[in-house]
Amino acid sequence: MSPLQAGVATLPAAAGIVVTAPLITRFVDRLGARTVIASGFAVATAAFVVFAFVDSSWKYATFVVPLVVLAVGLGLALLVGRIRPIGPPTAVHYAAAAAASSHTVPTRPTNGGPKGDRHGG
Incomplete structure (x- = not known):
């Protein structure tokens, strides 16, 4: 299997997460965070149990199917x-939001700047 084929083969897993993500807030509102998290781990465990029986004859x-379920x-x-x-917003939530939004795209060092200068001086 080529790298491209392997990447395409895992696209359904990405689709499973993309479909699930927008529904999480509804599930948490209706069921509570603990129930949603526990249910998610139970579903993932079921998929891992199926993976325990994977055989080379599987198409x-x-x-x-278990990949998407996982x-x-x-x-x-x-x-x-x-x-x-x-939980209610706290300083931890605000700090996490600030940290998540402060990520920068790494730049490629140039030869023109001083040693250790990522932006080329």
């Missing part, structure tokens, strides 16, 4: 705190 169509489960379990902070 891709058989393998992709992505949905991990999306539910791991994205709850990222999409919607749990």
Whole structure:
């Protein structure tokens, strides 16, 4: 399998997370964060149990279903705190938001600047 084929083969997993992410706030409002996280881990565990029985005779169509289920489960379990902070806003939430928004795109060093200067002086 080429790198391109492997990347295309995992696209359904990405789609599972993309579909799950916008629904998380609704699930948390209706069920609570703990229930959503626990359910997500339960769904992911079920997918891992299926993966324990993977055989080389499996076709891709058989393998992709538990792959998507795993992505949905991990999306539910791991994205709850990222999409919607749990609890009332505190300094920790504001600090996390500031840290998340302050990431910069790394630049390529140039030869023109002093040693260690990332922007070329």
